[in-house]
Amino acid sequence: MKLYSRPLSPYAAAIRATAYLKNIPLKLVDLPYPFQEQIADITPVKRVPVLVTGSGTALFEAIIIAEYLEEKFTDTPLLPQDPKDRALIRLLARMAELEVLTPALNIFKLPADAADRQQKIDAQIAVIKRGLAILEERMTGEAYALGDHPTLADCWLLPIRFFLEPIKKLSNCPTLFDDFPKFDAYAANARQDDALATVWNEMHDGLVAARPHLV
Ligand SMILES: N[C@@H](CCC(=O)N[C@@H](CS)C(=O)NCC(=O)O)C(=O)O
Structure with missing residues (x-):
């Protein structure tokens, strides 16, 4: 299987996390920017990630790819049996x-010369804080997002936790995590897992390449 990816893309990173946690062999294709036209013949939306299966089927939309990998490779499940527990992870x-990554991306994509830039950033930071409060209430504070073993929740949380580091800098908001100690500590906890640490490091390298001033 082939995964079209970008190191810093949180959506692509979520799929790499899924694959690494489940020990799924993948051929990674790290697309140079701009990448949209390079994948136009395999995805109509021209976004990463795209997974091309062994039989040549192209799957896109991160959650669809992650669920496909979870269903196809059952040796290391990232979802438990109980439907309620599965729902809580999802x-x-x-x-x-929706509540953290989307506003964070809005900040990341905001042009440097946007009118009322700081005001727009502050509005998105307020949305992020509302989202972080939701996560904080649900996270268990253990090694992983929801307990002492990895789940599909970590595949999203780890990349998003990484992505908020440059957002803190971009937003001049070093205190962003002050009210969210479990989310803050999650970076160090989850990175003790080799698969998640690999994703973190790949994103770090992607940030160094794309926006070195935010490292
Ligand atoms: N809903 C999509 C979002 C993926 C996405 O936004 N990918 C970004 C990189 S983080 C992208 O490819 N953007 C290119 C574009 O929008 O032109 C998913 O879940 O896969």
Whole structure:
């Protein structure tokens, strides 16, 4: 299988985390920027990640790819048996994506010369804090997002936790995590896992290459 990816993309990083945690062999294709036209023939939305399966089927949308990998490779499950527990894991991942990553990306993509830039950033920071409060309430404070073993929630949380480091700098908001100690500590906890540490380091290298002043 081939994964079209970008090191810093939190969505692509979520799929790398899924694959690494499950020991799934993947051929990684790290696309140079701009990449959209290079994948236009395999995905109509021209976004990463894209997974091309062994039989040549292209799958896109990170959550679809992650769920496919979870269903196809069952040796190391990242979702438990109980439907309620599965739902709670998916809920944490979804909240992290919608309520934290989306406003963080809005800040990341804001042009340097945008009118009322700091005001716009502050508005997105308020949204991020609301999202972090949701995550903080649900996280267990253990080694992983929801306990002492990795789940699909970590595949989203780890990349998003990384991505908020440059966002703190971009936003002049060094105190962003002050009210969220479990989320803050999550970076160090989860990176004790080799697979998640690898994803963190790949994102770090991607940030060095793309926006070195934010490292
Ligand atoms: N909903 C998509 C979002 C993926 C996404 O936004 N990827 C970004 C990189 S982080 C991208 O490829 N952007 C290129 C573009 O929008 O032109 C998913 O879950 O896979």
